[in-house]
Amino acid sequence: MKSKKNEKPTFIYAVTMQNHGPYLDTRYGDNTEKIVDSYSSETNQILNTYGTGIIHSDNALHSLFDTLGSLKEPTLVVFFGDHLPALGNVYNELNYKSNNFLEQELNMKKTPLVVWNNFDKEIDEIGAISSSFLAPKIMEWAELDSPSYYSFLSNFSKLLPGYTSVVKLSGEGDLFTETPKELSEKEYISINSI
Secondary structure, three states: OEOOOOOOEOOOOOOOOOOOOOOOOOOOHHHOOOOOOOOOHHHHHHHHHHHHHHHHHHHHHHHHHHHHHOOOOOOEEEEEOOOOOOOOOHHHHOOOOOOOHHHHHHHHHOOOEEEEEOOOOOOOOOOOOOHHHHHHHHHHHOOOOOOHHHHHHHHHHHHOOEEOOOOEEOOOOOEEOOOOHHHHOOHHHOHHHO
């Protein structure tokens, strides 16, 4: 995307904390949306505060897309979160937590990914992917050449598309705490092989 004040292509990596916790507060006061009212008072407060923030974020994202849609330059937006919100006891009350540690860790890392562009680029469903593997996908979607390191990331993500310090998710859906030895010993996994 080109900035309205910059004639050169612009890359912006923006991090928002607009809807970050804690949520057991009244930050929106009388403007808090009443989204739920069927759980404990604490859970209702948390979900209503969080939900109100989501509504505000959704409206802001819509406004961003409207503004960027009026630009003539090809523009790509990738919008994602890195983990679910810390909602305290809400997950227990709503029976969202798993008794399996690795499943629980994976569940807490699953977030939506929104990809928008104004140049009619079709974006295929990519399934599970760690945010650390998004850069090669973004370069592909933007139709830009990638550095060699991105080939490594792309190849690695095909083997373990979910990869965090705590949980690893294979392409077949298996969960691990450590990178499986048979994968870490593959030649193309080694950075030295690039």
